[in-house]
Amino acid sequence: MAKTGVFDSDPTVTAKAAELKRELQRLVRAIVDDEDYSAETVDQAKDALFALKELKLRKRSVSLKLHDSLSCPHEFRCPLSKELMRDPVVVSTGQTYDRPFIQKWLKAGNRTCPLTQQVLSHTILTPNHLIREMISQWCKCQGIELSDPVHYINEEGITEADRDHFLSLLGKMSSSLPEQKEAAKELRMLTKRMPSFRALFGESLDAIPQLLRPLSEGKSQSGIQPEIQEDVITTLLNLSIHDNNKKLVAETPMVIPLLMEALRSGTIETRSNAAAALFTLSALDSNKALIGKSGALKPLIDLLEEGHPLAMKDVASAIFNLCIIHENKARVVRDGAVGVILGKIKNRLHVDELLAILAMLATHQKAVEEMVDLGAVPCLLNIIRESTCDRSKENGIAILHAICLSDRTKWKEMREEEKMFGTISKLAQNGTSRAKRKASGILERLIRAVNLTHTA
Numbered sequence: 001m002a003k004t005g006v007f008d009s010d011p012t013v014t015a016k017a018a019e020l021k022r023e024l025q026r027l028v029r030a031i032v033d034d035e036d037y038s039a040e041t042v043d044q045a046k047d048a049l050f051a052l053k054e055l056k057l058r059k060r061s062v063s064l065k066l067h068d069s070l071s072c073p074h075e076f077r078c079p080l081s082k083e084l085m086r087d088p089v090v091v092s093t094g095q096t097y098d099r100p101f102i103q104k105w106l107k108a109g110n111r112t113c114p115l116t117q118q119v120l121s122h123t124i125l126t127p128n129h130l131i132r133e134m135i136s137q138w139c140k141c142q143g144i145e146l147s148d149p150v151h152y153i154n155e156e157g158i159t160e161a162d163r164d165h166f167l168s169l170l171g172k173m174s175s176s177l178p179e180q181k182e183a184a185k186e187l188r189m190l191t192k193r194m195p196s197f198r199a200l201f202g203e204s205l206d207a208i209p210q211l212l213r214p215l216s217e218g219k220s221q222s223g224i225q226p227e228i229q230e231d232v233i234t235t236l237l238n239l240s241i242h243d244n245n246k247k248l249v250a251e252t253p254m255v256i257p258l259l260m261e262a263l264r265s266g267t268i269e270t271r272s273n274a275a276a277a278l279f280t281l282s283a284l285d286s287n288k289a290l291i292g293k294s295g296a297l298k299p300l301i302d303l304l305e306e307g308h309p310l311a312m313k314d315v316a317s318a319i320f321n322l323c324i325i326h327e328n329k330a331r332v333v334r335d336g337a338v339g340v341i342l343g344k345i346k347n348r349l350h351v352d353e354l355l356a357i358l359a360m361l362a363t364h365q366k367a368v369e370e371m372v373d374l375g376a377v378p379c380l381l382n383i384i385r386e387s388t389c390d391r392s393k394e395n396g397i398a399i400l401h402a403i404c405l406s407d408r409t410k411w412k413e414m415r416e417e418e419k420m421f422g423t424i425s426k427l428a429q430n431g432t433s434r435a436k437r438k439a440s441g442i443l444e445r446l447i448r449a450v451n452l453t454h455t456a
Contacts, residue, residue, distance in 0.1 A: 017052065024048040076135050079115050080105060084139075087160075088132050089125035093118045096128045106203065107244065123203045127160070166190075166200045170210040177225070180214045184231035187211065191238035198242035201249075208252045211235060215258050224261075230270040233262045237273045240280040250287040256294045263299035271303055272311040279318035285325060292328040298335045305340045307349065316353040323357065329364045337361070338370040346379050352392050355383070359395035362402035372403060377410050385423045394435040397427055401438040404445055415446050 027045040031037045078085045078098035085098040093113040097105075102114075102125065111120050169190075172183035190197040201207045209216075214228045236255065239245045249255055262274035278296060281287045291297075297319065304315045319337065322328045338361065341354045358376075361367040380396045387393055403410055418424050424446075428439035 020048055020052045024052065073138070075131070076138065078102075085131070085135060088128040088135070090128050091123075091125065092121045096131055099125060107199075109244070122205050124206075125203070162196070163200065166197065170207060173210050173213050181225070181228055181231075184214065184228045184235070188231040188235045188238070191235050195242065198239050198245060201239050202242070202244050205248075208236075208239070208249060208255065212252075212254050212258060215261075216254050224265075226267055226270070229262060229266050230273070233259065233266065233270050233277065234273045237277040237280065240277050243283075246281055246284050246287060250281045250284070250290055256291060256296060260294065260296050260299050263296070263303055268308050268310050271308075272314050275300060275303065275311060275314040275318045279314060279321055282318065282321040288322050288325045288328060292322055292325070292331050297322060297328065297332050297337070301332065301335050301337050301340055304337075304344070307344065312350050313353060316350060316357065320353070320357050320360065323360050326364075329361055329367070333361065333364055333367045333370070338367050339374055342371065342374050342376055342379070345383070351383065351387070352389055355392050355395040355399070359398045362399045365406065368402050368406045371399065372407050372410060377403060377413050381414070381417045381423060384427060385417075385421055390432050390435070393427060394432045394438075397424070397431070397435050397438045397442070401441055404442050408449075411446060411449055414442060415450075418443075418446065 024045060027041055027048060030041055031045065072084060075096075076084055078088075078101050079095070080097055080101040083098070085096070087099040088096050089099045089102060090096050091102065091113055093116050095113050095115045097114070105114055106123050111123070112118060113120060169183045169187050172179040175183075187197075191201075201211070211232060215224055215232055236249065236259070240249050256278075259274045259277055262270050264271075266274065278291055278300070282291055300315050300319055300322075303311055304319065319332060323332055338358070341358055345351055345354050345358070358367075358371070362371075377400065380400050384393050384396045384400075387396070400414065404414065414424065424439050424442055427435050428443055429436070431439060
C-alpha cells in the first residue's frame with residue numbers, strides 16, 4: 001500500500017502521540033480509581049484528549065494536502081523518508097535529511113551517509129536554514145502550515161535549544177577555569193537527570209574529547225583540578241549507562257587512561273565513580289578486553305586493597321565483570337588480586353562480593369595455587385560453616401572443589417572438618433543446586449581416598 005502522507009511514519013509525531021496517550025491513561029486511571037477525584041483532573045484529561053484529537057486531525061489534514069500536491073520539488077523531500085522535510089539538517093558529507101529520520105539512522109549505529117555511503121567524519125547535524133526557508137515558502141503557497149522545528153522533540157526528547165545548550169557547555173570546557181568548572185558541573189547534572197543528554201554525546205566523535213579537555217590539558221599544565229576531575233569522571237559514568245555510548249566511550253583514546261589516573265589520585269568519590277564507570281563499560285566483551293589490556297586492573301586492585309568503604313563495592317563489581325574473560329583472569333592474578341581478596345575475606349569485609357571473584361578465579365591454576373599457599377582452605381571451611389548466605393556458601397564450596405581437584409594434600413583438612421562438623425555433607429543436603437553438586441563431588445573424592453587407604 002502506498003504511503004498516504006508526510007507524518008504517517010514520522011517518529012516525532014509518533015513520540016508526541018505516545019506521550020499524550022500515556023498522560024491520558026494516567027489521568028483516566030486516577031479518575032476511575034479515586035472516588036474523590038477532582039474536577040481539575042477531569043479538565044486535564046479533556047485537554048489531553050483534545051490535544052490528541054488535534055494531532056490526529058492535523059496529521060490527516062497535512063497528509064491530504066501533500067498527497068494532492070504533486071508538484072513538491074524533489075530537493076524538499078528527505079532521501080530517507082521520501083517525504084517533505086520539516087527540519088532539514090546537513091550531515092558532514094553535505095547531504096540534507098529530515099532530522100528525525102537521520103537521527104533514527106544514526107541511533108541504529110550507522111556511521112555512514114545514507115546517500116553517498118561515505119563514512120561520516122562526525123555526527124553533528126547542522127540546520128539547513130536555506131532549504132528550510134524554501135520549504136516554508138512553498139508550503140505557504142500550498143496552504144500548508146509547518147511548525148517551528150524548535151518545538152519538535154525527537155525520540156530521545158531533545159529539542160534544538162537543548163542541543164545548542166549542550167554544544168555551548170562543551171565549548172566552555174576549553175575556556176577559562178571558572179567556565180570549565182561551571183560547565184563540568186552542569187554536564188554532570190544534566191547527564192544524570194536526563195538520558196537524552198547522554199545520547200547527545202553519541203552524535204559527535206568530538207564531544208567526549210571536548211569533555212575530557214580540562215583533564216588532558218591539566219596533566220601537562222598546572223595539574224588537574226579535583227573538583228573538575230570529579231565532575232568529568234562522574235559525567236563519563238553517566239554516559240556509560242547509555243547502551244549506545246559504551247563502545248564509543250571506551251574506544252575514545254583518553255578515556256581509560258584518565259579513568260586509571262582517577263582511580264589512583266582522585267577524591268574518594270572520583271575514584272569510586274571511576275571504578276563504577278569501568279564496571280558499566282565492561283558490559284561489552286570488547287570493552288572487557290580493551291580495559292584489561294590498558295592495565296586498569298592493577299589500580300582497581302590497589303584501590304580494593306586500600307579498603308575504603310565507599311569504593312569497595314564498585315571496585316569489586318568492576319573486577320568481577322572484567323574477569324569474565326579468561327585473559328583478564330591471568331592479568332588479575334599476576335597483579336596480586338588473590339592475596340588482596342583473601343586478606344579482605346579473612347577480615348570479613350565484603351565477603352559475598354569477594355568470594356564471587358575468587359570462585360571465578362578458581363578456574364585459573366595459578367590462582368588456585370596461591371589460594372592454597374595463603375591458607376584459603378580453613379578460611380573457606382569456616383565461612384561455609386558459619387555463614388547464613390547461600391551465595392557465599394556456594395562460592396566457598398566451589399573454590400574448595402577446585403582446590404580438592406588441584407591439591408590432594410588438602411584432603412586431610414577437609415576430612416577433619418567433615419568428621420568434626422559435617423560441614424560438607426550438610427551443604428550436600430541443604431545447599432543450592434550448585435553447592436550440592438560441588439559438595440557431593442568433594443565427598444566422593446574423600447570417600448574414595450579413604451577406601452583406597454583401607455585397601456592398601
